[in-house]
Ligand SMILES: Nc1nc2c(ncn2[C@@H]2O[C@H](COP(=O)(O)OP(=O)(O)OP(=O)(O)O)[C@@H](O)[C@H]2O)c(=O)[nH]1
C-alpha cells in the first residue's frame with residue numbers, strides 16, 4: 068500500500084451525486100457533474116494538503132456498471148483465490164484492460180489497491196431495489212471501513228426509511244448529506260463522521276478538521292480585507308474628465324455615465340476576487356449591477372493651467388512671486404523660494420497679461436497648456452456607501468455558502484442584498500457610518516480605520532458564515 | 536522598496552487574485568527565503584509576478600526630470616553667483632547684497648519649506664497632485680498611475696516630492712558656492728559693504744561676528760577683524776573710491792572666506808539637514824504605509840505561513856454523450872408484443888393505457904427472436920433510476936433479437952408512472968446511437 072493518509076473513495080450507483088459530493092467537499096468547481104449517468108470516467112483524487120503533506124483525499128469514482136456480473140465472478144473465483152481481498156485483486160488484474168469493466172475497475176482500484184475507505188452514496192428520493200444489493204455485496208468483499216451517505220436529490224419524495232433499514236446491514240455509519248447546501252459548518256461536522264470511520268485515522272482526520280476550520284477562518288478574513296479594500300477604493304474614488312467647451316452639457320452627462328460605469332466595474336472586479344477566494348468563478352454568479360443616482364456624486368469643475376487652477380495663478384500674480392513660492396495649493400510644497408517665486412511670478416504675470424483663455428490655447432509638444440476639467444466623486448451619499456457594503460457582505464456570505472457542486476448561476480438582486488442590513492446591530496451600523504464619513508473626507512482612512520473596518524466586517528461575516 | 540515600487544506593487548496586487556497556495560509555493564522556491572525581510576520578499580514577489588517595465592520607465596523619467604532640474608538649478612545658482620560677483624575693478628563688490636541672495640533668501644526659503652512641511656496637509660487633493668504629476672514627468676511613464684493616486688499614496692508622494700525638490704534647491708546653493716570659489720580663484724575681488732542705513736562700523740562688526748558664530752570656533756581665519764570691517768566700508772560718493780580704501784585694496788579680498796562659510800552655514804547645511812529630515816519623514820511614511828497595507832500584509836502572511844489547502848490542479852474527466860435527436864414521440868396505444876421485466880406489473884401497463892395483443896417477460900435471445908417475428912414490439916423498463924451498463928446491455932440484446940423496439944422507460948408510481956421531459960431526454964441520449972431503439976414516452 069502506498070503512503071498512509073486517510074483516503075475516501077466515494078462510490079455508488081451512477082448518477083447519485085458522487086461527484087457533487089466530492090466537488091462540495093473539496094471546493095472544486097471543476098469536478099465533472101452532469102445529469103447523464105456515467106459522467107465520471109476515471110477515478111480522481113482531490114487532496115487537502117499542508118505544505119505538500121496530504122491530510123486526506125477524496126476520490127471521485129465512476130458508478131457501478133456491472134455489479135451483478137462482478138459479484139458472480141467473485142463468487143466463482145473465491146475458492147481459487149483463498150481470500151475475498153485476493154479475489155478482488157484477481158478480478159482487477161483480469162479486467163484491467165477490459166473495456167466493459169473499465170468503470171468498475173476504476174471504482175475498485177482505490178479501495179482494493181490503495182486502501183481507501185468507502186463512502187457509499189445513495190439517493191433516498193428513489194426507492195430501494197434489489198439491484199443495489201450486488202453493489203453493497205461487492206463493497207463488503209472489499210473489507211474496507213465504510214459508511215453510507217444519504218443524498219436527498221429530489222426533496223418531494225423520501226425513501227430514507229427503507230434505505231436505512233437495508234444499509235444498516237452493510238454500513239456502520241450512515242449520514243445524510245446535501246452536497247448542494249454544504250455550508251462550511253456542515254463540512255466541518257462531516258469531518259467528525261469521517262474521523263470515526265477508521266480508528267487508525269482518527270487523529271489525522273481530526274488534524275485535518277482543525278486545519279479545515281483554520282482554512283475557513285482564513286477565507287473569511289481574506290474576504291474582510293477585500294471588502295475593506297473595495298470600500299476604501301470606491302469611497303474615495305474620483306475621476307477627472309476633460310470637458311470640451313462646445314456642447315458642455317452632453318460632455319458632462321457622458322462623464323457621469325462613465326463614472327457610474329467605473330464604479331460598477333470596480334465593484335464587479337472586487338466581487339470577482341472575493342468569489343475567487345471561495346474558489347468560485349465569477350461567471351457562475353449573476354449579480355444585478357449597481358446603479359447609483361447621479362446627484363449623489365460630488366463634482367467640481369475647474370480650469371487648470373499647467374496643473375494650476377486659474378484662481379491660484381491669478382493669486383500668484385497678485386501676490387507677486389516671493390511669498391507664494393513657499394507652497395501654493397500644496398503643490399510647490401517645499402519648493403525653493405526662488406524657483407517657486409520665479410514660476411509663480413512668470414505665470415502670474417503672463418496670466419494677468421494674456422488672460423487665462425489665451426494661454427490655455429497654447430500647446431507645447433502636443434500638450435495643451437490649459438484644460439477644462441470636471442472632477443467627479445467621491446460618492447457623497449453616505450447611504451450609497453452603506454448599500455455598497457451591504458452588497459459586498461451579502462455577496463460574500465452567499466458565495467461562502469454556495470456549494471461547489473452547483474452548476475447553475477447564483478442570482479443576486481439589489482433587493483435581496485438589502486437583507487444584509489439585518490446582520491448589523493445599531494452599534495455596528497453607527498460605527499460603520501462613522502468610518503464611512505471619514506472615508507468621504509479629503510484625508511480618507513488612516514491605517515487604524517482600515518484595520519477597524521476589517522475587524523467589523525470580519526465579525527459580521529463570522530456571524531453569518533458559522534463554522535460551529 | 537521605494538515609492539514607485541510600492542505604488543505599482545499595490546496595483547499589481549489589486550489586479551491579481553492568486554491563491555495563498557501559489558504565494559506559498561513562490562516563497563518556498565526562493566533561495567534563503569527565511570532570511571529575507573518584508574521589503575525583500577515583496578520586491579522578490581513583485582519582480583516575479585508583475586510587469587516591471589512601467590516602474591522602470593517611471594523611475595527613469597523621474598531621474599531624468601530631476602537631473603535636468605538639478606542641473607538647471609545648479610547653473611542658475613552658478614550664474615546668479617557669478618553675476619553677483621561680477622567685478623571689473625572699477626567698483627568693489629558690495630557683499631551685503633551677495634549675502635542676501637546667496638544666504639538669507641535661501642535660509643528664508645528653508646524656513647518656509649520647513650513650515651510648509653510641518654503644516655502640510657496630510658494628503659494633497661487628488662486634483663492638484665494629479666495635475667502636478669501630469670505637468671511633471673508622470674505623463675510619460677505612468678498616466679494611469681497618476682490618475683489613480685489615492686489619499687494614502689498621495690501623502691507619501693508629497694513627502695517624496697518634497698525631498699526631490701529640496702535636492703533641486705540644494706543644487707542652487709551649491710551652484711552659488713562653486714561660483715564663489717571659482718571667482719575667488721580666478722580673480723582678485725575687493726569686497727566692501729555699503730548700506731543706506733546709518734550703521735557705524737562697530738555695530739556692523741558685531742553683526743558680522745554674530746553671523747560668523749557658527750564657524751568662529753573652527754575657522755578664526757574666516758572671522759573678519761574689526762579693522763577689516765572699518766577698512767571695507769564703502770561710500771559711493773560720486774563713484775569715487777576713497778584713497779584710504781585703495782591703499783589696502785589687497786586686504787579687501789579676505790572677505791571671501793566669510794562669504795563662503797556664510798553660504799555653507801546658512802544655505803547649504805540647513806538645506807542638507809532639511810533634506811535629511813524630509814528623507815527620514817518620507818521613508819517613515821512609506822514604511823508605515825506599507826506596513827499597514829492589508830493586501831501586502833496578507834501577501835507576506837501567505838508567503839511565510841504554511842496553510843492547508845485543497846489541491847486545485849486536478850480536473851475530473853468527462854464521458855461525452857451524443858446529443859438527443861428529434862422530439863420524443865408518444866408510445867402507440869397498441870402493440871403486438873409487450874416485453875416487460877418482472878418488476879413491471881399489469882397495473883402499470885393498464886395505467887399507461889397501452890394495449891397489447893400479447894405480453895411476455897424477458898426471455899433468452901433465441902426465444903425472443905422466435906416470439907417477436909414481424910411483430911410491433913415495445914419494451915418497458917423502470918426508467919426512474921439511472922441504468923447501469925448491465926441494464927443497457929440487456930435492452931440492446933432484446934432490441935437486437937427483436938429487430939426494432941419502442942423503449943418505454945416508466946416512472947415511479949407517485950408520478951403516475953411517467954417520466955418528465957428531462958429524464959426522457961437522458962434515456963434518449965443514452966440510446967442516441969442505437970438505430971434499433973426508439974425511446975417513447
Ligand atoms: N438537486 C440536487 N441535485 C443533485 C444532488 N446530487 C446530485 N444531483 C444532480 O444529480 C446529477 C448527477 O450528479 P453527479 O454528481 O454527476 O452524480 P454521480 O454520482 O457523480 O454520477 P456519475 O458520475 O454519472 O456516476 C446531476 O445533475 C446533479 O446536479 C442533490 O443533492 N440535489
Ligand SMILES: [Mg+2]
Pocket residue numbers: 085086087099100106107127128129
Ligand atoms: Mg460522477
